Amino acid sequence: MSSEDSIVTNRREYTRVYAYIPMAYRLISKDEHLVVRSRISGNIAIPDFSMLPEVEEPLLNEWLRVINTKLDSIIHLITIQSEGFQSLPFKAVNISGNGINFTTREPFQPGDILEMKTILSSGQSTALHLYLYGEIIKTEMQTSGYVTVLNFIKIDDMIRDEIVRFVFEKEREILRERRK
Secondary structure, three states: OOHHHHEEEOOOOOEEEEEEEEEEEEEOOHHHOOOOOOEEOOOOOOOOOOOOOOOOOHHHHHHHHHHHHHHHHHHHHHHHHHOOHHHOOEEEEEEOOOEEEEEEOOOOOOOOEEEEEEEEEOOOOOEEEEEEEEEEEEEEEEOOEEEEEEEEEOOOHHHHHHHHHHHHHHHHHHHHHHHO
16 A cells, blocks of 8 residues: 555545554343443543642752652553453554444344454554444445444543544645655
């Protein structure tokens, strides 16, 4: 696939882009349909300690803030590791703010719901660890497997905005490559 073919415009609502991302998927049971919600991994409930009195020593107060930030990072890394994000296989996808398509080994039926565990990295050093849910629109048999097309469901605007940001960042990378 040439870089010119890497950007595909979805005339419906969002721009689509081809990408190679860490991702795993699973078919969810009918019982899970009602309780799933797209989310960012590592968003765990941590008690709010902001009510603690501030230390009068400015230097000590700054050190405590740095320690708190480091502890938050460690908790986040442990959560990501325990959920298996560090061992996700890479998969070629076509993604937009509306949905995603990729090749699967097995056929799925329209209406089936898949949970996708993925990492979206922007050009900066940030990475989002996401659980996304999509309803199968269609599955087509091809020589390499089944091209499976999904629309995202149960997704809030903040997560959709992050996906759109990822798509735009990938488009910028492709345009930079074209200029060279």
